[in-house]
Amino acid sequence: xxxxxxxxxxxxxxxxxxxxxxxxxxxxxxxxxxxxxxxxxxxxxxxxxxxxxxxxxxxxxxxxxxxxxxxxxxxxxxxxxxxxxxxxxxxxxxxxxxxxxxxxxxxxxxxxxxxxxxxxxxxxxxxxxxxxxxxxxxxxxxxxxxxxxxxxxxxxxxxxxxxxxxxxx
Amino acid sequence: xxxxxxxxxxxxxxxxxxxxxxxxxxxxxxxxxxxxxxxxxxxxxxxxxxxxxxxxxxxxxxxxxxxxxxxxxxxxxxxxxxxxxxxxxxxxxxxxxxxxxxxxxxxxxxxxxxxxxxxxxxxxxxxxxxxxxxxxxxxxxxxxxxxxxxxxxxxxxxxxxxxxxxxxx
Numbered sequence: 001x002x003x004x005x006x007x008x009x010x011x012x013x014x015x016x017x018x019x020x021x022x023x024x025x026x027x028x029x030x031x032x033x034x035x036x037x038x039x040x041x042x043x044x045x046x047x048x049x050x051x052x053x054x055x056x057x058x059x060x061x062x063x064x065x066x067x068x069x070x071x072x073x074x075x076x077x078x079x080x081x082x083x084x085x086x087x088x089x090x091x092x093x094x095x096x097x098x099x100x101x102x103x104x105x106x107x108x109x110x111x112x113x114x115x116x117x118x119x120x121x122x123x124x125x126x127x128x129x130x131x132x133x134x135x136x137x138x139x140x141x142x143x144x145x146x147x148x149x150x151x152x153x154x155x156x157x158x159x160x161x162x163x164x165x166x167x168x169x
Numbered sequence: 170x171x172x173x174x175x176x177x178x179x180x181x182x183x184x185x186x187x188x189x190x191x192x193x194x195x196x197x198x199x200x201x202x203x204x205x206x207x208x209x210x211x212x213x214x215x216x217x218x219x220x221x222x223x224x225x226x227x228x229x230x231x232x233x234x235x236x237x238x239x240x241x242x243x244x245x246x247x248x249x250x251x252x253x254x255x256x257x258x259x260x261x262x263x264x265x266x267x268x269x270x271x272x273x274x275x276x277x278x279x280x281x282x283x284x285x286x287x288x289x290x291x292x293x294x295x296x297x298x299x300x301x302x303x304x305x306x307x308x309x310x311x312x313x314x315x316x317x318x319x320x321x322x323x324x325x326x327x328x329x330x331x332x333x334x335x336x337x338x
Contacts, residue, residue: 003172003281003299012303046215047322112172130172134181139334142311143318150319153216165308 005071006108009133010100013064016145017100019166020060021093023149023159028086030157038086044151055081056148057089060141061096067137068100070116071129072107174240175277178302179269182233185314186269188335189229190262192318192328197255199326207255213320224250225317226258229310230265236306237269239285240298241276 031038042054051059058081069076077099083089112130127136149164200207211223220228227250238245246268252258281299296305318333 002174003177005171007299008172008177008303012307015304016308046319047325050319050322130176134177135184136334138181138307139185139311142308143315143330143333146312146315147319149312150215150219150316153219154323156216161312164312165305 004105004108005111005129005133006103006105009067009071009108009137010103010105012138013067013141014097014100015166016141017061017064017093017097019164020057020145020148021090023152023163024057024086024090024093026159026163027152027157034156039084041152041155041157042084042086042089044155046147046151046154050147053148053151054083054089056144056151058083058092059144060148061092063137063141063144065096065099067133067141068103070132071111071114072103073111073114074103074107173274173277174280174298174302175272175274178236178240178277178306179272181307182236182310183266183269184335185310186230186233186262186266188333189226189314189317190259192321192332193226193255193259193262195328195332196321196326203325208253210321210324210326211253211255211258213324215316215320215323219316222317222320223252223258225313225320227252227261228313229317230261232306232310232313234265234268236302236310237272239301240280240283241272242280242283243272243276 027041028038031041043052045052058079061079065079066076077095079092079095083092112128114129116127116129116132118125118127118132118136125136146164149159153159196210197207200210212221214221227248230248234248235245246264248261248264252261281297283298285296285298285301287294287296287301287305294305315333318328322328
């Protein structure tokens with residue numbers, strides 16, 4: 001039996017969001033043990049014209065909830081970008097997890113061929129549901145997750161690939 | 170019609186490998202215009218205990234060819250890690266593309282439930298084909314692709330998200 005759109009999206013996103021939450025906990029503990037303000041990490045970035053850590057985490061959750069909502073055909077929950085702490089980022093991740101957990105596999109049936117339209121300030125992107133998942137959601141989701149991880153590694157937070165992939169990966 | 174294992178893997182990997190090749194070209198041109206030896210970028214890394222750029226690119230191709238071979242049930246082509254230039258990395262990407270292009274969708278039928286065993290020096294991982302693709306291949310592939318991109322951005326190579334996602338993304 002081939003992959004369903006639900007199986008190809010929701011469990012994957014939930015698994016990675018759990019890994020991200022654990023990574024944030026490790027970063028916070030590391031800041032405490034090295035005696036610097038963890039808020040410094042929230043504003044850290046890899047290049048002056050790349051987003052800081054806090055924005056990378058916000059976009060990870062935006063990509064996940066946007067995917068779940070669009071493929072299930074429901075409204076995208078709006079999370080204002082007002083976080084200023086690790087604790088508030090954890091709450092945002094948790095809200096995203098609860099939203100995705102509330103979606104049912106039946107809502108995703110037929111979503112592979114559904115028209116998905118993404119409107120940005122300077123362009124509009126049109127996808128089928130399948131292309132949206134494969135060529136937009138997953139590469140973007142992992143891009144921002146990896147960049148968040150890389151910002152922490154660049155700043156000396158002790159993490160390894162197993163933290164990114166999760167247990168058994 | 171749900172996703173086939175072929176559609177969920179080969180076209181996705183080929184698209185991203187094409188993007189990576191274009192990113193390498195931009196990095197090489199940028200080194201020339203800034204008048205430094207591009208080989209410096211090959212050894213650049215984001216943390217002392219992370220792999221350098223050249224290894225990130227090698228792992229991207231390893232992950233892609235390993236995925237294609239394991240899911241199609243054929244031998245994994247062996248590429249020795251002997252590259253020392255952008256040109257040789259491009260040849261490795263091109264060999265990976267040719268290998269993936271030679272695989273047929275029919276070879277992937279039933280691969281979602283095939284047993285996949287990955288042997289590492291200190292552990293052995295067991296997956297179904299579907300879990301291997303979703304929880305190992307795609308996160309790893311995008312991890313190393315994004316880290317390669319981030320190393321270049323950290324070193325001032327002018328790239329944007331569109332280079333990573335490819336045209337229209």
